[in-house]
Amino acid sequence: xxxxxxxxxxxxxxxxxxxxxxxxxxxxxxxxxxxxxxxxxxxxxxxxxxxxxxxxxxxxxxxxxxxxxxxxxxxxxxxxxxxxxxxxxxxxxxxxxxxxxxxxxxx
Amino acid sequence: xxxxxxxxxxxxxxxxxxxxxxxxxxxxxxxxxxxxxxxxxxxxxxxxxxxxxxxxxxxxxxxxxxxxxxxxxxxxxxxxxxxxxxxxxxxxxxxxxxxxxxxxxxxxxxxxxxxxx
Numbered sequence: 001x002x003x004x005x006x007x008x009x010x011x012x013x014x015x016x017x018x019x020x021x022x023x024x025x026x027x028x029x030x031x032x033x034x035x036x037x038x039x040x041x042x043x044x045x046x047x048x049x050x051x052x053x054x055x056x057x058x059x060x061x062x063x064x065x066x067x068x069x070x071x072x073x074x075x076x077x078x079x080x081x082x083x084x085x086x087x088x089x090x091x092x093x094x095x096x097x098x099x100x101x102x103x104x105x106x107x
Numbered sequence: 108x109x110x111x112x113x114x115x116x117x118x119x120x121x122x123x124x125x126x127x128x129x130x131x132x133x134x135x136x137x138x139x140x141x142x143x144x145x146x147x148x149x150x151x152x153x154x155x156x157x158x159x160x161x162x163x164x165x166x167x168x169x170x171x172x173x174x175x176x177x178x179x180x181x182x183x184x185x186x187x188x189x190x191x192x193x194x195x196x197x198x199x200x201x202x203x204x205x206x207x208x209x210x211x212x213x214x215x216x217x218x219x220x221x222x223x224x
Binding site for chain 2: 032034036042043044045046049055087089091094095096097098099100101
């Protein structure tokens with residue numbers, strides 16, 4: 001099983017500031033990496049797939065990068081609606097696994 | 108508009124059984140792999156099971172293999188998860204999801220399963 005490790009667990013950011021979230025895979029997942037956003041009481045929402053491609057309707061302030069084992073989700077200028085938990089997920093092998101999440105909270 | 112609506116969750120004693128359903132609309136159901144993903148509040152999602160479009164191929168997480176069965180009725184646009192021999196550690200919010208090329212593109216709102224005596 002590939003273990004996905006996200007850091008930090010919690011990120012305190014002021015509105016308008018940049019947020020950088022990390023996701024590390026325990027082995028190479030190529031670019032088979034997806035990011036989701038989850039708000040309280042809601043299902044996860046697809047943000048980024050293929051490590052760097054924004055899903056339909058996702059604002060340009062969200063960007064993804066990385067390949068192999070190290071990945072980054074960047075939110076260039078945090079808006080109030082961006083405070084949420086973010087998860088990464090790989091699909092490089094048949095057993096797809098998620099990270100434990102990074103909570104982005106208001107500083 | 109794509110919609111996925113889960114039902115069938117509830118409180119069940121250890122060792123009991125439940126069948127979850129997921130009614131879908133807004134897309135050609137038989138064209139897509141469908142999945143069950145569960146999540147304990149405060150934790151990351153965990154993939155449980157997947158089923159291909161015609162129902163011929165299934166995969167399961169080791170934690171549920173031999174106890175859970177995924178199935179679908181393409182005529183009714185409905186996905187199922189039969190859960191037997193339930194354990195306390197199966198307690199979670201269960202989502203159904205449609206995948207495209209490895210990503211969970213659409214999710215339902217979830218149905219809560221609580222296994223407790």
